[in-house]
Amino acid sequence: MNQYKESGSSTDLDELVSSNDMGGRKPKGFQLKIILVVAFVWALFQLWIASPFPYLLETDLLRWNSNQARSIHLSFAIFLVFLSFPFGSKSPIDRIPATDWCIAILASLCTSYYLVEYNSIATRVGAPILQDVIVACIGIPLLFEAARRSLGITLPLIATIFLLYNFFGNYMPEMIAHKGFNLYEVVNHQWITTEGVFGIALGVSTDFVFLFVLFGALLDKAGAGNYFIQLAFSCLGHFRGGPAKAAVVASGLTGLISGSSIANVVTTGTFTIPMMKKVGFSAEKAGAVEVASSVNGQIMPPVMGAAAFLMVEYVGISYLDVIKHAFLPALISYIGLVYIVHLEALKANMQGLPRKSSNVSFIRKLSSFLFGFLAICVISAVVYFGLGWIKQLAGDDSIFIISALVILGYVGLLYLGSQSPKLDDSTDQDLSELPSPGVIFQSGIYYLLPVVVLVWCLMIERLSPGLSAFWAALLTIFMILTKPYLEGVFRKETDVKVFQGVKDLFDGMVSGSRNMASISIATATAGVIVGVVSQTSVGAVLADVVEALSFGNITLMLVLVAILCMILGMGLPTTANYIVVSSLMANVIVEVGASNGLVVPLIAVHLFVFYFGLMADVTPPVGLASFAAAAVSGGKPIGTGIIAFKYALRTALLPFLFIFNSDLLLINVGVAQGIFIFVIATLAMLIFTAATQGYLIVKSKWWESALLLLIAFSIFRPGFWIDKVVESxxxxxxxxxxxxxxxxxxxxxxxxxxxxxxxxxxxxxxxxxxxxxxxxxxxxxxxxxxxxxxxxxxxxxxxxxxxxxxxxxxxxxxxxxxxxxxxxNDQPSKLFVYIPSLLLFCGVIVLQRRRKSNAL
Incomplete structure (x- = not known):
């Protein structure tokens, strides 16, 4: 990674992301065209099965059930992986060898076997024939090889170990031994039924994840990624350490349209890291801020690196409930990271970037903000009640009226945005003087419309995640096709690009599919691990092992599980990471906790293992995001990773908190109580951050940091002290x-x-x-x-x-x-803990203010 220059050239950075997400092979001519066409057809297939259109046809010719669609989905993915990812470092990059063509075709035939033989397989479930065994014995090793090429050795190695455990369990030590399964039993479970390769994980990838990845790729192709970055810069760049704060917010916004932490690092880091260095951040700290904020994008709803959709299946609650429970911890974690940046800026006495001079008074700015807020409220009310009235009046035909209104809204917003200067999407643009937030917001406000449609369909219409993403993607496709022409007309440009939208759409569809190929392989390979767990009950065995090692101590048990999750998650993409840690470790917390009196909601358990699995992404020496950030910043990758891990400690705190205090997940919590929990938990997070950074107003003394940690713990978990007085x-x-x-x-x-x-x-x-x-x-x-x-x-x-x-x-x-x-039992109010804790905090503030005054 060190061969990249300090700022990272655009070509080098594009190659870094491309080799990680799309494959390092760069074929030309006819071979490249085949890859592009296959990727485009795959995207069309996914849009088709997610849409309501197949159900309008009288024939079953173009209609597939969920299990059949999984087989087609995996066939496309494995074909693209073998063509796009070379066998090794000595394999040709500029062409596809004949052996890879043969392997790609053979692998896609094996994975499509489930589709071709679907009716026959349905009649012999539990009794595989020799033909099934032969196909599975070819298909599973090829699947592992595809995973090795696209994801590295970690996931296929873990899957191989578990598969061997499936066969040879009778030779294992007594604590983890089982009777062992023969070849026919393993093939039936892993390849013929939906318990293994074609299980829930691949089903979620087929039904939901692809549409969200495609939606993100299309929205980014339309220019939304650059818009979010510049909007964050214009709003926050003038504060102390402003570029770093903008990097955090921009990464959170970009996380809505990016499922890759590495792509997120490079996309936002190209702009943010040089600006952070300009105001005083070292190369390692600038890269670490970008890594921490980009990886944190994986815990931010609504996508959560595709884990949100898997949680729906594994936990057994609705998608909206997953979003509700995951939102507050993610938001608090992001606020904590912004505060870390603020403290770093205070330590180094950094300043923000200058903003373009403006004669607008504060009163006028405030009144404009209030007017805009009220206008949004009024528009939201009109839309909500107006759509309800349209649906009542037009019935089934309301979809056409609503679609026409959305298109008119897009055209109007695009015209409004065309009245502002066009956003510069080059990587070497001059951001030394910040533009007005209002101008930036107006210039790309139409980019928010697909996001609004997605959220509206999910939250208001209560459509499925897949169908919601389909409608949002359909609007984005319309935007890509029409934006170059309409914008040229509105800006009165002489060289209006009529067909530019067609090229952008093709590129966006292909990009989404190629980004998705490795994710699909990850879910299918992780499905093997899930299949072994369900067939051997190894989860219960792991629970016994962890209970024995922790001696029944709940806190020690959670620490052991956290460490195991970080080890298991090293080198894995987010989706596979969550599948592995949840299938192996979630049951450990449930069983060991239940036997020792700890009972927590299942969603809290799954979020616990998910958070610590993601911690592997920032844990040296494996964290690839640190290498990507170092390529941009010119810093040392390991040093960047160590600082990023330190910044991520606040994220490691949250899982322990919502295990012992599920109020943070807004479980059985009202609106007023939820607001109070948010305020008090955010305050506790800021105090914890100040303690770990050793700085509040001035540099903290060791006993002040210790006192701040005690205060943060008391605010986060007041029940610990109350239970000492009166048992709960x-x-x-x-x-x-x-x-x-x-x-x-x-x-x-x-x-x-x-x-x-x-x-x-x-x-x-x-x-x-x-x-x-x-x-x-x-x-x-x-x-x-x-x-x-x-x-x-x-x-x-x-x-x-x-x-x-x-x-x-x-x-x-x-x-x-x-x-x-x-x-x-009736216990004293939590205020008896909150009030003394806040008074102690005020005391620390007074001491540090006095010390700062004496130093001046």
Missing amino acids: HHYVAMSDFIEQGNMIQSGAPLRIHVTEEDYSGKPANSTHMLIARESGNINTIFEHAGLNLYITDSAVEVDSVDIGSDAYEAGFEAFQVIKGIDVS
Whole structure:
């Protein structure tokens, strides 16, 4: 990476991103045309199956179910990977060898086997024939080779180890041993059913992820990425360390349209890193800020590096719930990173970039902002109620009216943007003097329309993520086709480019598909690991191992899981990263926690492992984003990674917090309480950041940093101190609780203790949580939760559990004995912790202000 110059040439940086996301091979002529055409056809196929159009046809010819679509999806991906990624460093770059053509065709035939033989396979599930075994024995190694070429050795190596464990489990140590499976059993599970390669992970990639990656590629091709960067610069560049703050915000905005942390680093870093260096950041710190903010884009809804859609399937909650639970921690983490940048600027006494002179007074600026805010509120209300009225009036034909209104809105916004100077999209533009935010905002306001359509379809219309992304992508396609011509007309240019939009659309479609190829391979390869876990129950074995190593200590168990997640996530893209860590480690927290009295919502567990899996992206020496940032900044990659890891500590704090305090995930929290939690949690994050950076107003003394850490902990988790005074719960035997007939309020969480025999015949204790869906006594609560009991004088035993019920999802099983329930105690208000903590914080501020005054 050091061969790149300090600022990184545009060509070098493009090659860096291209080789990582699209493959390092650069064929020419007819070979290149085949790759481009295949990629374009793949994008058309994905748009077609995501649209409502197949269901309007009377024939089944162009209609495929989800399982068939997965096979086609993987066939396209594996074909492109073998053509785009060379075998090794000595393989030809400028042409595709005949061997790779043969391998690509053979691999795509193997992955399309599930489609071709779909009807036959449906009649012999569980009894594969020799033909199935031969295809699988060719297809799985070729899939691993595609993963090695496009993703590196880590993921296929892990998958190979797990596959060997599947075969030779009977030779393993007693703690992790199983009976072992023969070739036919493994082939049936991994290739013929939807438990392995063609499982949920590949299904999510087919149904949702591709559309969002394509939408991002199209929106970026339209120019939205450059618009977001310059908008962030114009708004924040004049503050202390302004370019670094702009880098954080720009990376968050770019994260909406980019699923790659490396592409995010290079896209925004080309502009932000030189500007950060100009105001005083070292090369390593400038690169580290960009790395931390770009990787953080993977935790920011609505896409979350495609993990949001996988969580829907793995956790069993709606997409909107995933977004709601993940939003607050991600926002707090970004605020913490902006504050880190601010503290770094204070340490070095940095200044921001100058802004173009303006005679507009503060009062006028404030009034303009308020007027704009009110205008947006009025427009939102008109749109919301207007669309409702149109749908009532026009019925099924309302889609045509709404589409026409959206197009008119786009044309109007494009005309408004054309009245401002055109945005410069070159990498060497002069940003030494910041333009007006209002001018930048107006010049590209039409770029926000597809994002608004996406959010509207998701949040208001409650459409599926795939269909929402389809409508947003369709609008973006229309924009790409018409923008060059319409903008030329509105700007009265003489050389109006009529067909430029067609070329841009083709490039955007191809770019989206080629970016997606490696992600698809990652989900299919990770599906092998998921298949092994489901076939061997290795997750329960890992839980036993972690419990033995942690000696039943909850905090130590979480630390061990966090370390394992970082190890497992090294070198993996976000999607594969989450699949691996969630399939292996999420169950560990659930089982070990339940046996030791820790019961947390499943979404909190999955976010915990997801966050720590992502920490591997900034952990030296593997973090590729640090190498990309160093290529732009001219700094040392390892040094950049170490500083980025230090900046990412605030992200590592959050998972522990929402394990012990699920209020941060807005679970069963009202609006007013949610606002309070946001304010108090943000304050705690800022205090924690100041403590870890050793700087608040002036450089902190060691005891001040320690006190700030204590204050941050107390604000984040006041229950720790309150529980020392009054326990949060007291245990009541279930037989006694039933006799008391206590009324339980709707929404109350119930911690229920059960015991059962484990696989060795010994009694094992665990704790399950149920949420009361309505008010009533415990018998009523159990009945509505799908829990059927057998009650005797000596015990309360689970007779049966309704499939799919709340009790089933909570982990209740037949023949468990319910021993008791935790009843909430009346505890002192959290204000008794918040107020002393805030007073101590004010004391630290006073001391540091006095020290600063004495130094002047």
